[in-house]
Structures are given as structure tokens and as C-alpha cells.
Amino acid sequence: MADLTSTFIGIKSPNPFWLASAPPTDKEYNVRRAFDAGWGGVVWKTLGEAGPPVVNVNGPRYGAIYGADRRLLGLNNIELITDRPLEVNLEEMTRVKRDYPDHALIASLMVPMNEDAWREILRRVEDTGCDGVELNFGCPHGMSERGMGSAMGQVPDYVGQVAHWCKKHSDLPVIVKLTPNITDIRLPARAAKEGGADAVSLINTINSITSVDLDLFAPEPTIDGKGAHGGYCGPAVKPIALNMVAEIARDPETAGLPISGIGGVTTWRDAAEFMTLGAGNVQVCTAAMTYGFKVVEEMISGLSQWMDEKGMTSTSEIVGRAVPNTVNWQDLNLNYVTKAVIDQDACIQCGRCYAACEDTSHQAISMSETRVFEVIDAECVACNLCVNVCPVEDCITMEQMAAGSVDPRTGKVVEKEYANWTTHPNNPGSCAAE
Amino acid sequence: MKDNAYTAGIIPGRLSPEDYAENFSDLHPRLDDHEALVAADRCYFCHDAPCITACPTDIDIPLFIRQIATGTPEAAARTILSQNIMGGMCARVCPTETLCEEVCVREVAEGKPVLIGQLQRYATDTLMDAGVHPFTRAASTGKRIAVVGAGPAGLSCAHRLAMHGHDVTLFDARAKPGGLNEYGIASYKTVDDFAQREVEWLLQIGGITLETDKTLGLDVSLESLQSGFDAVFLGIGLGGVNALGLDGDDMDGLHDAVDFIANLRQTSDVATLPIGRDVVVIGGGMTAVDAAVQAKLLGALNVTLVYRRGRDRMNASVFEQDLAASKGVRIITNATPRAVIGNGAVREIEFEYTDDDLAPTGQTFRLAADQVFRAIGQSLTGGSLPALDGRKIAVSSAGRTSISGIWAGGDCAAGGDDLTVTAVAEGRDAAMDIHATLTGAT
Known part of the structure; x- marks a missing residue:
């Protein structure tokens, strides 16, 4: 079985699966149980300044969207940072780290935009023995109205400044947690790096309204007839998170900057995907909130099996493996021609591929009197929609046309050589040699 | 000692009240x-x-x-x-x-x-x-249509005609409307008087006058309907029952399965219904299974369903066959009744095994039987009907019969498959054709 031991910016943990700073990590009881269940690390629920703690709403604080069979696909929350006294959290963190020295324990921090505040909180958390700090520049609700969280994370200069203060006032490794509620994720990542941060983690939650109560005419979760936008997470945000992780991983200015991947990690497969796009480890919240801490067992066994199958012995071998293959559109090979192929033995004749193609795409699937569905190669542009809507896995596949054969749609011979848009004759800016 | 499954003869009250209630509860309770x-x-x-x-x-x-x-x-x-x-x-x-x-x-x-x-x-x-009837009746056309038979075909036809603004008089030979829904389907498939509730709900469309206890050929004639109405729809079902054609067919203890099922549906207390200890049902259709299963549910000790052909030829679906088996009904196939044995009342019945072409094999066996239900098919009754196709009323598209102005559908019409849903479709389609014919609408 593959060794899952992880070292992330010098912080060791038994595996790369950490619990993200969130409701599950708000107190000692939870964190002990999480470690006992197998989680490799925990980012403690975000701490604020000393003094009277924040308060949360007393109505519902989560909203959700569902797939079939009420499978939870997306969760949003309007919960703030920890609403327990700073001293209590620090005492509990100290005890937990003492009892679980081999597990990663990270302090998540959120204080106002002034150096003294950051210096003071760093001084307090260092005494807990924690392995590092994560700067919460991400929360998009509540705290952002007070100039913290994403309100700071959306200003790259602030991100760099705070990272700098933290490195100046503490020897602890510093992870900057980024908000996705920004146009170009690379800018705050660059600022974090320039400020001296050891790593970035992303994504925090996305501004969202999950649904509207159609009787009350109010967003959900609804508090006394009103709703506020929350932070969206869960499987639904994974594609957005994967892209943002990849953007940072392949940006020359931030290439090599360690990344902790967050956003909808639900299975070992999700974790592996984040890591191939450059994440050194992953952080999980919604999967644990949906299924309990036990889900980590599947993540551990699944990643181990996959690594064994790939002949990998260390999680570091996964990191960044897909980054070189993540390119700009213009670099894609226009001479790569595929056609959809339907496995008639696997087909259950639901006809969804036909409806999708006939109504919304290229009229490239025929339907016989006896419900046999076949691809019309002369019309198929290989868009993949039929594959995506087919309910049977591997029933429809995209098969590459051999070089030298003629694409019946275009009448052109499939070229063997790679050629992209930059050299295409239709491109006004084409730089093809005359 | 209290009567139970082992008590000989045809008697009521073999089971406890709890068992009766459980046995005749909804087969598939509504999904929550x-x-x-x-x-x-x-x-x-x-x-x-x-x-x-x-x-x-x-x-x-x-x-x-x-x-x-x-x-x-x-x-x-x-x-x-x-x-x-x-x-x-x-x-x-x-x-x-x-x-x-x-x-x-x-x-x-x-x-x-x-x-x-x-x-x-x-x-x-x-x-x-919720008491909602989701359809509204169109403005009156002034056309009057007689629908004979308030079973699935007739009700469907009447509703569709009424919806289009026609005035419908709906005749039925029985005391209650519903046809086989009311009299011919196993109790556990339609509990809580659903058949009557459905008819009442359906009639909310308005424009339908129900006349029960009116038998075609006795109380009303086809000729009078033709002259008194703009169109006639016949959904009269199959009123007759096929006989075994054996000596002793009239012995005590022999019954038609359809009567047994009808009695079951009409009784207010199934515990009062007498049932034999050793029951034999002859036939292979839904009626045979319904009778056999309900005999078992009434507390019969041994219930055997005997069908003359192979299982694959049974009209009862595999689901129905499995249901019967799960209730303890024994199914014997490829056997034809040869003799009813008894002295005034049936005691045994003798069968001969037959091959798939119904050719005798010479091998016989006897089943103890204090009660026998015949479920070997029903037949069309009544004279001066439109032309027949085989043993049923011949129909062309949308239920047109050989007589202009008379349509037919449901079990009495040729070509269907004797299913409730088919009867509903035929009634509906005939109604649309009648509507088109009377109004010129297409």
C-alpha cells in the first residue's frame, strides 16, 4: 500500500487529507474525533481578535442544492468565524496538538487590517504549538461587511501586506487562503507570494444564493423573512476550484508556490485531481459535513490503490502531474479529430443522446424505428454532449480518427501533425510561415 | 373448537378478524x-x-x-x-x-x-x-349520446363526450356503475371503495345521466337507443361465462369465479363469506388468479389453480403468477378437467395431463375439492347486436361497428386485450370519433 505521508511546506501529516477551517473544526471534541477517524490534519475554525466573540444568527445558517435522490451537491453557509472565546480555542488547540503531535494543526486567523492586530494574534497562537497559520482572506459573508475576510482578499495589496506582517512577526509557516470572488485569481496569489507567504490555499467559498423560498419570496436560508448571500461550497464548486488551482500552478510568476487545494473534494479521486493540478494536499469540509468523518477512510484507501496502480510511492509524485497538460485554448491540436461511438450492447435506448444532439447540437445521431441510435459521422463535430448526457458509463465514447483517413464531415484528410489556431489560415493573426 | 383452515366444507369465518384485515388490505399501499x-x-x-x-x-x-x-x-x-x-x-x-x-x-x-x-x-x-376535477365541460352541443355499460370503456367514453359538450345517458345492467372495476377485480387491488369514488369523481364533469339496473335487450333496446339518441356506444363487456362442458357441472360447490369475485367485492364483511377447505380454480387468466388468491386469503387450506396449457400461455402475467405462488396457491399446468366426482356436491375433480397442443396423454389425477371455481373465459351475451368478428363485436378504427351510428369498445369489442387500460383507450377514442362525426370537428 502506497505511503500517504504528506509534507506540506515542512508540515508533516499522516496523509494529505486535512479538514478545512469550517464548522467541523470549531472545537476540541470534533478535532479529536476527526484525527481518530483518520484525518491527516485540521485547520482550526478561524480565530478572531481577543474580546467579546462574534455572534451567529439563531435561525438557519445553511442552504443547499440537490441532485437526484436528494444527493447534496452544493452547500452554502452564513456562519461567521468561531463564536467561542479566543482563550477557549487556544487552550483546546494546545491540548489537541499535545495529544496528536504527528497530525497537522493549523490556526486560521482573521483580524482587522492593521499590523498590531496581526502581531498580537500571532503571538497568542504560537503558544499553542500549532504547525502553521492560515490567513482567512476568503469568507464572503458577514465578516466581509466589517472589512475582513474576502474584503481584504479582494485587494491584492492587502494580501501581500498581511502576509508580510505575518512572516515578520512569526516563524510559523504562513498559508494565505484565497477568495474565489475575484476576477483573476492569479493576482492575489502573486501578492501572497511577494509578501513572503509559504503557500496559498484555495478556494474559499463563493458568493451565492442557493434558492428562493417561493412562498416567502425570500432567499434561503431564510431568517425571519430575509436572506443574505452566503458562501458556496461542496461538489458543485469543484470545477471552479480546480481551474483556479491550475491557474496559479501554471502562472510563471507563482509556479512552484505550494498550494493547498480546497473546493468540493468528496472522494479520493477529487483529491488526486486537485493534486495533479498542483495542490500539495487538500482540505475537505462539505464531504465531512454530509457524510461524517468516516469518509476519509475511502479517500485513504482509494488514493493508495490508485497510487499503487500508477507505481507511485509518495504523494509528492502526484503533485503537478497534469499542470504541463493544462494549456490555453489556442494551444490545442486542431488536427485531433474524434467521432462519437455508441456501444450498442451497452445502450439502454433511453434516447437522451438523440434528444440532446437533435434539439441542441448538430443532428448527428439517428434514431431508427426500433430505437437504435447511431452516430452520423458526417455531422458529428465530436462535441461530447452525447457522452455527457448518457446515463450509462462508457456507453458512448469519443474515438480518434486515424491520420490519413478522411473526416466525412469536412471531407478533409486527418493530418498527422500537430497544428493549432496560432498557425491556422483562418486566424487573422496567424504566424504561419509563408 | 373454532373453525379454521382445517375445517372441512364450505364455511365462513376460518380466520381471525386481524388476519382478514391484513389479507384484504391494499396490495401496494400508496407511496408516501x-x-x-x-x-x-x-x-x-x-x-x-x-x-x-x-x-x-x-x-x-x-x-x-x-x-x-x-x-x-x-x-x-x-x-x-x-x-x-x-x-x-x-x-x-x-x-x-x-x-x-x-x-x-x-x-x-x-x-x-x-x-x-x-x-x-x-x-x-x-x-x-383534494377533490379536484381538472376538466371543464364545453358549451352544450345539444347532441345526445347513449353509452351502454358503465365499465371502464363506457365511463371513459362518457367522460370524453361530456367534456366536449355532449349530453350522455349512461346505462348499466348492474345496481352500481364501474363494471369490472366494481365487480371484477380482486379486493386487495382496489380497497376503500375506490371504484365508486372514482366514478363519482369522474361524473363531476357534468352532462352525464346515469341509469343503473338497465340491461340492454331487456330494459332498453338497441333500436330505441338508435332512434332516441344521436349516437350509441356499446361498452357492455362479456356478460356470459363459459361452462366446463362436463357431467356434474351443476353440482353443489361449483361456481363461476366472476360471481365469487363480485360477491367478495360487494360484501361488507369478508368473514361472512364461505370458502372451501380444498379449493380448485380452473383457468389461467387474471380472473383465475384473482379467485385463487382470494380463496387463499379467505382461509382455504389448499388452493390449486389448474390450467390446460403451459405457463407461458397463461394470460395471467408472471407477476400475478408469482403473487399467487407467494400466497400459497399451487399452480398445475397442462391439465384438463375430465370429470366432476361427488354425490350432489363436488368431492373431487379428475384431470388429465395434456400436451402443449391439448392432446390427451392418458395420465390422470384427482384433486380433492369441496369448492371449484370456473374461470375459463367469458362470452358476449345479448341478441340483435352489430355484426360479430368471431365471438365479439366487429369494429373498425375508433370502434365503429357494422351499424352506422353505433360504436363499441372494451371487452365486448373484437381486437382488444381485455385490459382495463385498453378499454379506457377504446372508449376515449370512440368518443373522439363520435364527436368528430356529430360535429364535423377534426
């Missing part, structure tokens, strides 16, 4: 809201779905299931009822395993179809329990 959502989520919303094609009434099944999944079972019910006004009964009695659910792509993929029948019941019950 959660169950319905889980079941609805499994539908793939197929294109030109096979289930629609398999439904004799062409209900848009993917659409109504999607309407359930999105929290609008009332809209789902409208989708169902616009095609099949008796969607509530059909949801209970349709052999879905040989219709929509047989061709469900999830049956193909996983051997587990979407629960179409139960979802249909969920939707129609939701609407009907």
Missing part, C-alpha cells in the same frame, strides 16, 4: 411523499420514451414523473388524466410489468424499472383526494 420523490428521481426522461409507446392510453409518463419530481403531483395527475380519465384505477390494476415497466430503460439496464404504476397512483390520488 418521500418514496415518490426517490422513485421519481430514477426516471431518465427518455426521448420518445418506450413506456409511452407501451401504454395503451399513451400517457406521457416521463413528463408526469418529472412533474412529481419537481413537487407538482397535481400537474402530474392532469398529464395522466388527460390521456386516461381512469388513471387512478389503471395505476392499481394495470399489469405494468408487461406494459410500461417492462420496457422502462432501467428495466433493461438494471432489471429494476421506475415504479411507474405506483407513481401514477401517487399523482392521481393526490389530485382526487
Whole structure:
């Protein structure tokens, strides 16, 4: 079985699966149980300044969207940072780290935009023995109205400044947690790096309204007839998170900057995907909130099996493996021609591929009197929609046309050589040699 | 000692009140809201779905299931009822395993179809329990139509005609409307007087005058209907019952299964119904299974269903056969009754094994029988009917008979498959043809 031991910016943990700073990590009881269940690390629920703690709403604080069979696909929350006294959290963190020295324990921090505040909180958390700090520049609700969280994370200069203060006032490794509620994720990542941060983690939650109560005419979760936008997470945000992780991983200015991947990690497969796009480890919240801490067992066994199958012995071998293959559109090979192929033995004749193609795409699937569905190669542009809507896995596949054969749609011979848009004759800016 | 399953003879009260209640409770209780959502989520919303094609009434099944999944079972019910006004009964009695659910792509993929029948019941019950009748009657056309037979075909026809503004007089020979829905279907498939409730709900459309205890040929003549109405629809079913054709067919203890089932449906207390200890049912259709299963549920010790051909030829579906087996009914195939043995009352019945072509094999056996139910088919009764095709009324498209102005549908018409849902479709389609004929509408 593959060794899952992880070292992330010098912080060791038994595996790369950490619990993200969130409701599950708000107190000692939870964190002990999480470690006992197998989680490799925990980012403690975000701490604020000393003094009277924040308060949360007393109505519902989560909203959700569902797939079939009420499978939870997306969760949003309007919960703030920890609403327990700073001293209590620090005492509990100290005890937990003492009892679980081999597990990663990270302090998540959120204080106002002034150096003294950051210096003071760093001084307090260092005494807990924690392995590092994560700067919460991400929360998009509540705290952002007070100039913290994403309100700071959306200003790259602030991100760099705070990272700098933290490195100046503490020897602890510093992870900057980024908000996705920004146009170009690379800018705050660059600022974090320039400020001296050891790593970035992303994504925090996305501004969202999950649904509207159609009787009350109010967003959900609804508090006394009103709703506020929350932070969206869960499987639904994974594609957005994967892209943002990849953007940072392949940006020359931030290439090599360690990344902790967050956003909808639900299975070992999700974790592996984040890591191939450059994440050194992953952080999980919604999967644990949906299924309990036990889900980590599947993540551990699944990643181990996959690594064994790939002949990998260390999680570091996964990191960044897909980054070189993540390119700009213009670099894609226009001479790569595929056609959809339907496995008639696997087909259950639901006809969804036909409806999708006939109504919304290229009229490239025929339907016989006896419900046999076949691809019309002369019309198929290989868009993949039929594959995506087919309910049977591997029933429809995209098969590459051999070089030298003629694409019946275009009448052109499939070229063997790679050629992209930059050299295409239709491109006004084409730089093809005359 | 109290009577029980071992007590000889044909007696009532073999079971405890609790057992009777349990045995005659709903075969498939209505799905609750959660169950319905889980079941609805499994539908793939197929294109030109096979289930629609398999439904004799062409209900848009993917659409109504999607309407359930999105929290609008009332809209789902409208989708169902616009095609099949008796969607509530059909949801209970349709052999879905040989219709929509047989061709469900999830049956193909996983051997587990979407629960179409139960979802249909969920939707129609939701609407009907709310007391909503979702259709309104068009302005009166002044046309008068006689519908004979208030079974599924006649009710369907009458409703569709009334909806289009015609005035319908609906005749039935029995004391209550509903036809086989009321008198011919096993109790556990339609509990809580559903057949009557459905008729009352259906009649809310207005424009239908119900005349019960009116038998065609006795109380009303076809000629008088022809002269008194603008059109006539015959949905008279099959009133006669085939006989065994053996000596002793009239012995005590021999009954027609349809009468047994009708009595069961009309009784207010099944504990008062006498049932034999050793019951033999002869036949292989739904009626035979309904009789056999209910004999068992009434407390008979031994119930044997004997069919002259092989299992694959039985009209009762595999589901029905399995249901019978699960209740303890023994099924014997390839055996034909040869003699009824007894002295005034039946004591035994002798069968001979026959091959698939019904040729005798010479091998015989006897079954102890204090009660025998004949379920070997029903036949059309009544004289001066339109021309027949075989033993049923000949019909062309949309139920037109040999006589202009007379339509027919349901079990009495040739070509159907003796299913409730088919009768509903035929009644509906005849109504549309009558409407088009009388008004010139297309």
C-alpha cells in the first residue's frame, strides 16, 4: 500500500487529507474525533481578535442544492468565524496538538487590517504549538461587511501586506487562503507570494444564493423573512476550484508556490485531481459535513490503490502531474479529430443522446424505428454532449480518427501533425510561415 | 373448537378478524411523499420514451414523473388524466410489468424499472383526494349520446363526450356503475371503495345521466337507443361465462369465479363469506388468479389453480403468477378437467395431463375439492347486436361497428386485450370519433 505521508511546506501529516477551517473544526471534541477517524490534519475554525466573540444568527445558517435522490451537491453557509472565546480555542488547540503531535494543526486567523492586530494574534497562537497559520482572506459573508475576510482578499495589496506582517512577526509557516470572488485569481496569489507567504490555499467559498423560498419570496436560508448571500461550497464548486488551482500552478510568476487545494473534494479521486493540478494536499469540509468523518477512510484507501496502480510511492509524485497538460485554448491540436461511438450492447435506448444532439447540437445521431441510435459521422463535430448526457458509463465514447483517413464531415484528410489556431489560415493573426 | 383452515366444507369465518384485515388490505399501499420523490428521481426522461409507446392510453409518463419530481403531483395527475380519465384505477390494476415497466430503460439496464404504476397512483390520488376535477365541460352541443355499460370503456367514453359538450345517458345492467372495476377485480387491488369514488369523481364533469339496473335487450333496446339518441356506444363487456362442458357441472360447490369475485367485492364483511377447505380454480387468466388468491386469503387450506396449457400461455402475467405462488396457491399446468366426482356436491375433480397442443396423454389425477371455481373465459351475451368478428363485436378504427351510428369498445369489442387500460383507450377514442362525426370537428 502506497505511503500517504504528506509534507506540506515542512508540515508533516499522516496523509494529505486535512479538514478545512469550517464548522467541523470549531472545537476540541470534533478535532479529536476527526484525527481518530483518520484525518491527516485540521485547520482550526478561524480565530478572531481577543474580546467579546462574534455572534451567529439563531435561525438557519445553511442552504443547499440537490441532485437526484436528494444527493447534496452544493452547500452554502452564513456562519461567521468561531463564536467561542479566543482563550477557549487556544487552550483546546494546545491540548489537541499535545495529544496528536504527528497530525497537522493549523490556526486560521482573521483580524482587522492593521499590523498590531496581526502581531498580537500571532503571538497568542504560537503558544499553542500549532504547525502553521492560515490567513482567512476568503469568507464572503458577514465578516466581509466589517472589512475582513474576502474584503481584504479582494485587494491584492492587502494580501501581500498581511502576509508580510505575518512572516515578520512569526516563524510559523504562513498559508494565505484565497477568495474565489475575484476576477483573476492569479493576482492575489502573486501578492501572497511577494509578501513572503509559504503557500496559498484555495478556494474559499463563493458568493451565492442557493434558492428562493417561493412562498416567502425570500432567499434561503431564510431568517425571519430575509436572506443574505452566503458562501458556496461542496461538489458543485469543484470545477471552479480546480481551474483556479491550475491557474496559479501554471502562472510563471507563482509556479512552484505550494498550494493547498480546497473546493468540493468528496472522494479520493477529487483529491488526486486537485493534486495533479498542483495542490500539495487538500482540505475537505462539505464531504465531512454530509457524510461524517468516516469518509476519509475511502479517500485513504482509494488514493493508495490508485497510487499503487500508477507505481507511485509518495504523494509528492502526484503533485503537478497534469499542470504541463493544462494549456490555453489556442494551444490545442486542431488536427485531433474524434467521432462519437455508441456501444450498442451497452445502450439502454433511453434516447437522451438523440434528444440532446437533435434539439441542441448538430443532428448527428439517428434514431431508427426500433430505437437504435447511431452516430452520423458526417455531422458529428465530436462535441461530447452525447457522452455527457448518457446515463450509462462508457456507453458512448469519443474515438480518434486515424491520420490519413478522411473526416466525412469536412471531407478533409486527418493530418498527422500537430497544428493549432496560432498557425491556422483562418486566424487573422496567424504566424504561419509563408 | 373454532373453525379454521382445517375445517372441512364450505364455511365462513376460518380466520381471525386481524388476519382478514391484513389479507384484504391494499396490495401496494400508496407511496408516501418521500418514496415518490426517490422513485421519481430514477426516471431518465427518455426521448420518445418506450413506456409511452407501451401504454395503451399513451400517457406521457416521463413528463408526469418529472412533474412529481419537481413537487407538482397535481400537474402530474392532469398529464395522466388527460390521456386516461381512469388513471387512478389503471395505476392499481394495470399489469405494468408487461406494459410500461417492462420496457422502462432501467428495466433493461438494471432489471429494476421506475415504479411507474405506483407513481401514477401517487399523482392521481393526490389530485382526487383534494377533490379536484381538472376538466371543464364545453358549451352544450345539444347532441345526445347513449353509452351502454358503465365499465371502464363506457365511463371513459362518457367522460370524453361530456367534456366536449355532449349530453350522455349512461346505462348499466348492474345496481352500481364501474363494471369490472366494481365487480371484477380482486379486493386487495382496489380497497376503500375506490371504484365508486372514482366514478363519482369522474361524473363531476357534468352532462352525464346515469341509469343503473338497465340491461340492454331487456330494459332498453338497441333500436330505441338508435332512434332516441344521436349516437350509441356499446361498452357492455362479456356478460356470459363459459361452462366446463362436463357431467356434474351443476353440482353443489361449483361456481363461476366472476360471481365469487363480485360477491367478495360487494360484501361488507369478508368473514361472512364461505370458502372451501380444498379449493380448485380452473383457468389461467387474471380472473383465475384473482379467485385463487382470494380463496387463499379467505382461509382455504389448499388452493390449486389448474390450467390446460403451459405457463407461458397463461394470460395471467408472471407477476400475478408469482403473487399467487407467494400466497400459497399451487399452480398445475397442462391439465384438463375430465370429470366432476361427488354425490350432489363436488368431492373431487379428475384431470388429465395434456400436451402443449391439448392432446390427451392418458395420465390422470384427482384433486380433492369441496369448492371449484370456473374461470375459463367469458362470452358476449345479448341478441340483435352489430355484426360479430368471431365471438365479439366487429369494429373498425375508433370502434365503429357494422351499424352506422353505433360504436363499441372494451371487452365486448373484437381486437382488444381485455385490459382495463385498453378499454379506457377504446372508449376515449370512440368518443373522439363520435364527436368528430356529430360535429364535423377534426
